[in-house]
Amino acid sequence: xxxxxxxxxxxxxxxxxxxxxxxxxxxxxxxxxxxxxxxxxxxxxxxxxxxxxxxxxxxxxxxxxxxxxxxxxxxxxxxxxxxxxxxxxxxxxxxxxxxxxxxxxxxxxxxxxxxxxxxxxxxxxxxxxxxxxxxxxxxxxxxxxxxxxxxxxxxxxxxxxxxxxxxxxxxxxxxxxxxxxxxxxxxxxxxxxxxxxxxxxxxxxxxxxxxxxxxxxxxxxxx
Amino acid sequence: xxxxxxxxxxxxxxxxxxxxxxxxxxxxxxxxxxxxxxxxxxxxxxxxxxxxxxxxxxxxxxxxxxxxxxxxxxxxxxxxxxxxxxxxxxxxxxxxxxxxxxxxxxxxxxxxxxxxxxxxxxxxxxxxxxxxxxxxxxxxxxxxxxxxxxxxxxxxxxxxxxxxxxxxxxxxxxxxxxxxxxxxxxxxxxxxxxxxxxxxxxxxxxxxxxxxxxxxxxxxxxxxxxxxxxxxxxxxxxxxxxxxxxxxxxxxxxxxxxxxxxxxxxxxxxxxxxxxxxxxxxxxxxxxxxxxxxxxxxxxxxxxxxxxxxxxxxxxxxxxxxxxxxxxxxxxxxxxxxxxxxxxxxxxxxxxxxxxxxxxxxxxxxxxxxxxxxx
Numbered sequence: 174x175x176x177x178x179x180x181x182x183x184x185x186x187x188x189x190x191x192x193x194x195x196x197x198x199x200x201x202x203x204x205x206x207x208x209x210x211x212x213x214x215x216x217x218x219x220x221x222x223x224x225x226x227x228x229x230x231x232x233x234x235x236x237x238x239x240x241x242x243x244x245x246x247x248x249x250x251x252x253x254x255x256x257x258x259x260x261x262x263x264x265x266x267x268x269x270x271x272x273x274x275x276x277x278x279x280x281x282x283x284x285x286x287x288x289x290x291x292x293x294x295x296x297x298x299x300x301x302x303x304x305x306x307x308x309x310x311x312x313x314x315x316x317x318x319x320x321x322x323x324x325x326x327x328x329x330x331x332x333x334x335x336x337x338x339x340x341x342x343x344x345x346x347x348x349x350x351x352x353x354x355x356x357x358x359x360x361x362x363x364x365x366x367x368x369x370x371x372x373x374x375x376x377x378x379x380x381x382x383x384x385x386x387x388x389x390x391x392x393x394x395x396x
Numbered sequence: 397x398x399x400x401x402x403x404x405x406x407x408x409x410x411x412x413x414x415x416x417x418x419x420x421x422x423x424x425x426x427x428x429x430x431x432x433x434x435x436x437x438x439x440x441x442x443x444x445x446x447x448x449x450x451x452x453x454x455x456x457x458x459x460x461x462x463x464x465x466x467x468x469x470x471x472x473x474x475x476x477x478x479x480x481x482x483x484x485x486x487x488x489x490x491x492x493x494x495x496x497x498x499x500x501x502x503x504x505x506x507x508x509x510x511x512x513x514x515x516x517x518x519x520x521x522x523x524x525x526x527x528x529x530x531x532x533x534x535x536x537x538x539x540x541x542x543x544x545x546x547x548x549x550x551x552x553x554x555x556x557x558x559x560x561x562x563x564x565x566x567x568x569x570x571x572x573x574x575x576x577x578x579x580x581x582x583x584x585x586x587x588x589x590x591x592x593x594x595x596x597x598x599x600x601x602x603x604x605x606x607x608x609x610x611x612x613x614x615x616x617x618x619x620x621x622x623x624x625x626x627x628x629x630x631x632x633x634x635x636x637x638x639x640x641x642x643x644x645x646x647x648x649x650x651x652x653x654x655x656x657x658x659x660x661x662x663x664x665x666x667x668x669x670x671x672x673x674x675x676x677x678x679x680x681x682x683x684x685x686x687x688x689x690x691x692x693x694x695x696x697x698x699x700x701x702x703x704x705x706x707x708x709x710x711x712x713x714x715x716x717x718x719x720x721x722x723x724x725x726x727x728x729x730x731x732x733x734x735x736x737x738x739x740x741x742x743x744x745x746x747x748x749x750x751x752x753x754x755x756x757x758x759x760x761x762x763x764x765x766x767x768x769x770x771x
Binding site for chain 2: 223227230254258264266271272280281282285289290293329341
């Protein structure tokens, strides 16, 4: 069953007087429990594609369906609702809140998504334990290693049980061994609950945890 | 619920300190200036407030309590005939020369009544008995007069308008707007000290109405039988006296300017520090949006930060303002900080801090959550 579906997606940006077409008809479909790697050189359009799939940008044309919800490019005000309900993000730079502890970073994501109080606390604690940071749940991000920060980010992405997980270069700031551990953890947790996981990457290690690899170049899916 | 706003705010302790220090400075500035202003105005009408009169009859167009124009004292008879009037007495208020032992001459504002006790006046007698004023050439002075007259004691003599009077009592907190010392004397004695201008004359008629009497009706009745006088309720007369000083001396404008500058300092400091802080945390706000937060979530964060800054800044500003009172009193000034003033300053502080946060909000509301993907 498809949890993320995009077809013939185009995206253009205006740069001064010129229009730059970053995506030129890209399509993708990810099923529940499937792990897909999206590879491509810098400037190929993969982050723009990720932003569109993550409902951060709207396509210039084309169709995007997330968790059964049609993304309407004419109603950008509805995008936060889709992000809130159906999508979990993991970023290259972790993007944790420096003032919050590990468990609070996870709990805050739940708060934003509408879960509060004791439920949020309990779920956040469980998520932090699930990524192996039970003993560091009260640490601030500055006191965590890169791998530990990314584990917190994964817990934050997974905790509200979104059906789609989008990761942007999740191993780029980690050493080789730490990166592999993170990828295996991410895959296991995504598979466990049948979520679709798309990993945008340059890292060849990602291939080993992916069910499928898609290459993008010059705004098009490469053969 | 995780309080991201508060934790972000106090995470950078130095910036938080700068923000609340700016707010506290503005709060102190406004509270002290307005408190002193109220204190000065309180002096201008403190005697009106303490005289137990419902109505004040003045000569036509008297601008304030101190700038008296005398009128015939016999007009009181027509007032006393009115059924709503319980009691009415003439009050003379006169500036008189006081010769000091040093040879210098100072001025005193003398309040003169036939029966002070009937009007509960003066209200804070620290030495002597007011009723003794009727028994001879005696005078009471407020103890604050020592600043202008030099030290004096009960039993001392002073020459007032060329006549030797004995000081038989002291009062406390009886002051005038002009800082001229206040004295109290028997009505007849004052007229004898300045017969050329006061014989047969009075400055005011104080009127106390019977319980349950209609004040507006009594006021209109007195105005109709005394067409060459004005009649004010106690509150109106106090307001007229205060407004004279506020409008005609420029202290009102000065006060407005100070309050405006205080607000400006607070707004600029809060807006600037919140904006800088917001810019430094822009990626975090982008993350809030990326994980599904709306503009309302962002504004809730900024509003909470502004409110916390306002509350902490207010406390840090208000407490020293209150503690300054004894120090100010030593300079013979009154710093009056009533709960209403504190309430208005508090609400104003919160509102202005929230308004300041709008600048940051405009910036954050327009950020692209896609910035979370940038390294």
